[in-house]
Amino acid sequence: MSFRRFTIAAACLAALTAPALADTNITVLHVSENAAQVAVWNKAAADYNAAHKGVNVQFKFLENEAFKAKLPTMLQSNDRPELFYSWAGGVMQTQNKDGFLKDLTADVGAVQSTMLPAAVDAFKVDAETVGVPFQIGMVAFYYNKKLFEKAGVKAEDIKSWDDFLGAVKKIKAAGITPIVVGAGEKWPMHFYYSYLVMRIGGENALADAKAGKNGGFKNATFVEAGKRLRELGALEPFQPGYLSTKHTESAAIFGDGKAAMDLMGDWLIAMQVSNSTSGKGLPEEDIGILTFPVVAGGKGKATDTLGGINGWLVTKTAPPEAVDFLKFFSQEKYALEAAKTGAYIPVVKGTEQAITDPLFRRLADLLAATTYHQNYFDQDLGPAVGRVINDVSVSVVAGDKTPEEAAAAIQDAAEQQ
Amino acid sequence: MSVIETASATGTTSVEPARRMSANGWAIVVIFLPPALLLFTVFVALPIAQAAWFGFFNWDGYGRPERFIGLKNYGYLLNNATFNRSLINNGLVIAVSLLVQQPVALAVALMVAGRVAGAAWFRMIFFLPYVLADVAAGLIWHFMFDGGYGLSSVVTDALGLPPYYLLADKTWAFSAILIVILWKYFGFYTMLYVAGLQGIDRSLLEAAEMDGASAFQRFRHITLPLLGPMIRLAIFFSVIGSLKLFDFIPPLTGGGPFETTNTMVSYLYYFGITRMRFGFSSAVGFVLFVICVTFAFGYRRLFMRDD
Numbered sequence: 001m002s003f004r005r006f007t008i009a010a011a012c013l014a015a016l017t018a019p020a021l022a023d024t025n026i027t028v029l030h031v032s033e034n035a036a037q038v039a040v041w042n043k044a045a046a047d048y049n050a051a052h053k054g055v056n057v058q059f060k061f062l063e064n065e066a067f068k069a070k071l072p073t074m075l076q077s078n079d080r081p082e083l084f085y086s087w088a089g090g091v092m093q094t095q096n097k098d099g100f101l102k103d104l105t106a107d108v109g110a111v112q113s114t115m116l117p118a119a120v121d122a123f124k125v126d127a128e129t130v131g132v133p134f135q136i137g138m139v140a141f142y143y144n145k146k147l148f149e150k151a152g153v154k155a156e157d158i159k160s161w162d163d164f165l166g167a168v169k170k171i172k173a174a175g176i177t178p179i180v181v182g183a184g185e186k187w188p189m190h191f192y193y194s195y196l197v198m199r200i201g202g203e204n205a206l207a208d209a210k211a212g213k214n215g216g217f218k219n220a221t222f223v224e225a226g227k228r229l230r231e232l233g234a235l236e237p238f239q240p241g242y243l244s245t246k247h248t249e250s251a252a253i254f255g256d257g258k259a260a261m262d263l264m265g266d267w268l269i270a271m272q273v274s275n276s277t278s279g280k281g282l283p284e285e286d287i288g289i290l291t292f293p294v295v296a297g298g299k300g301k302a303t304d305t306l307g308g309i310n311g312w313l314v315t316k317t318a319p320p321e322a323v324d325f326l327k328f329f330s331q332e333k334y335a336l337e338a339a340k341t342g343a344y345i346p347v348v349k350g351t352e353q354a355i356t357d358p359l360f361r362r363l364a365d366l367l368a369a370t371t372y373h374q375n376y377f378d379q380d381l382g383p384a385v386g387r388v389i390n391d392v393s394v395s396v397v398a399g400d401k402t403p404e405e406a407a408a409a410i411q412d413a414a415e416q417q
Numbered sequence: 418m419s420v421i422e423t424a425s426a427t428g429t430t431s432v433e434p435a436r437r438m439s440a441n442g443w444a445i446v447v448i449f450l451p452p453a454l455l456l457f458t459v460f461v462a463l464p465i466a467q468a469a470w471f472g473f474f475n476w477d478g479y480g481r482p483e484r485f486i487g488l489k490n491y492g493y494l495l496n497n498a499t500f501n502r503s504l505i506n507n508g509l510v511i512a513v514s515l516l517v518q519q520p521v522a523l524a525v526a527l528m529v530a531g532r533v534a535g536a537a538w539f540r541m542i543f544f545l546p547y548v549l550a551d552v553a554a555g556l557i558w559h560f561m562f563d564g565g566y567g568l569s570s571v572v573t574d575a576l577g578l579p580p581y582y583l584l585a586d587k588t589w590a591f592s593a594i595l596i597v598i599l600w601k602y603f604g605f606y607t608m609l610y611v612a613g614l615q616g617i618d619r620s621l622l623e624a625a626e627m628d629g630a631s632a633f634q635r636f637r638h639i640t641l642p643l644l645g646p647m648i649r650l651a652i653f654f655s656v657i658g659s660l661k662l663f664d665f666i667p668p669l670t671g672g673g674p675f676e677t678t679n680t681m682v683s684y685l686y687y688f689g690i691t692r693m694r695f696g697f698s699s700a701v702g703f704v705l706f707v708i709c710v711t712f713a714f715g716y717r718r719l720f721m722r723d724d
Binding site: 073076241243382383391394417 | 477479480564565584585673690693
């Protein structure tokens with residue numbers, strides 16, 4: 001390219017981009033690979049852009065791991081997004097502590113009142129609101145109705161941990177793998193440990209441990225939860241080689257009908273289809289949902305729920321349009337859209353009524369009736385301590401660490417923070 | 418181009434004036450050195466110094482590192498069973514590379530270097546795994562080792578044994594990684610040795626043969642010494658490659674079961690970066706750097722002086 005040509009091309013390019021530069025650009029950074037979800041968001045952005053001249057809202061995708069690795073640097077550069085995806089919990093608190101987040105307390109009161117309180121509270125640090133949720137999820141047992149029938153197990157009869165262990169034994173005796181778990185990635189196993197802590201210690205268990213009360217994570221609740229977990233592990237309820245099984249492989253095993261139960265988040269409904277050998281998975285009418293059993297003598301209720309909460313955070317330097325868009329996005333209309341298309345379980349109260357998929361609907365109803373909703377432990381605690389919980393969950397279930405050693409390892413990580 | 422042409426045209430006489438730095442030469446230094454020096458400083462020297470500095474902090478990547486904790490990160494590393502296991506694993510990789518991979522590669526090279534029928538095909542086949550991306554190879558082997566439906570299940574089925582899940586076996590999982598490394602890289606070293614062997618003057622071997630030297634004697638006294646530079650280079654590549662081994666770990670084992678299959682780099686990734694412990698990661702990185710540099714300079718001084 002000659003210099004002359006180059007100047008002409010550059011001038012044209014400048015002419016093209018000049019009007020865009022005059023706009024207020026709002027970049028929303030997210031990690032979703034779910035097309036239905038992104039479709040709802042893009043629609044909201046398009047509607048907003050059409051109604052507001054001079055504002056250009058754009059959703060931008062960054063792969064999950066890349067997002068987590070890049071975000072600290074991005075927030076400290078001039079390249080930071082105006083809004084970004086968040087799992088709430090420890091990372092959000094750090095971002096807030098270091099002054100990267102806008103205080104939304106005065107702006108979003110009206111939208112908050114339309115949402116599930118558990119989801120709203122997850123985006124508060126002390127009394128200050130730093131984000132607005134859009135999605136809530138729930139971890140529950142998915143079970144294969146046909147395999148339960150074959151083993152002579154009735155889901156309605158599983159109320160307590162002991163009932164559950166009894167069912168596991170019965171299923172195993174029938175020659176069926178009772179539980180599938182992708183323990184090679186560790187976090188799927190931490191759902192068991194988390195739920196046991198919640199069922200044994202009740203809603204203050206995690207907060208107390210974080211605050212260092214009664215020995216922090218070394219307290220009786222965490223040790224007891226470890227013991228129950230090992231009790232399960234001793235029955236050898238998992239598919240062979242579970243320590244090296246990946247999450248996608250575990251979804252395939254469930255979708256192929258080769259295991260009776262999977263304790264997982266709502267994405268399993270789609271994943272058991274896409275990862276199954278046939279590409280069809282189990283038909284939905286053959287899948288049941290079972291809430292995590294209660295532990296005798298524990299403080300937690302059967303209606304306490306564990307699951308992710310996702311929302312948007314606004315960076316400190318973002319223009320007022322960013323907050324305005326967030327309010328626009330949070331209205332019932334888009335939550336309904338998400339519910340109808342089965343994109344996700346929205347946090348706006350009442351919109352769960354629009355969910356047509358029966359399994360999603362069941363989860364949404366359980367969430368609407370929750371007595372205490374807990375964010376994933378590994379998100380709540382932040383990566384440094386959270387990943388230790390994931391590690392020790394696997395070690396305890398397999399008998400590689402004692403419940404006491406596991407609890408001490410978590411406390412150790414918490415003290416190093 | 419023109420510089421080289423004139424140099425070769427004038428022959429050796431042009432060497433002398435070049436030694437004494439002319440004004441022209443200084444101009445060249447002043448023009449060409451700063452960019453390289455600047456790039457090296459900004460992208461190599463500074464990050465290393467920075468990593469060493471971050472290693473003294475408890476830092477989660479947000480804001481500036483402010484919580485100075487002295488040598489605590491290093492102290493923690495010394496007493497950490499998982500890190501020690503990673504060091505041992507790196508040692509195992511080096512040992513297997515040197516004691517198994519290199520001899521096998523050399524033996525295969527001796528077989529396929531000559532003008533034997535089909536040698537070129539074999540060379541290509543052995544080299545093929547090297548072309549594959551490490552992560553892709555790791556994923557493929559993850560399936561092969563699967564006791565339920567992989568190659569491993571075919572073997573156990575044929576022998577009438579119960580399915581065996583190597584990657585879930587705490588004691589033996591790391592051997593799976595060693596197997597994949599052997600498979601993936603021995604072809605590369607074979608090619609290095611083939612290149613070395615082809616550079617050896619055949620008349621030397623023929624002369625020795627006429628003098629009645631046996632095949633072993635010819636190998637021991639002619640081939641091996643002449644192949645020395647290539648062997649030393651292969652060992653250098655092999656050790657450095659072993660020290661920075663990472664790509665196979667995530668697709669094969671993810672460091673598990675029970676954190677027994679990490680290498681130093683995967684330890685850095687899983688226990689530092691993914692946990693947002695950047696101060697700690699820097700400390701691990703610095704330890705790795707010191708080990709690599711010590712080896713690289715030590716080895717070059719001791720063994721590669723004349724190469």
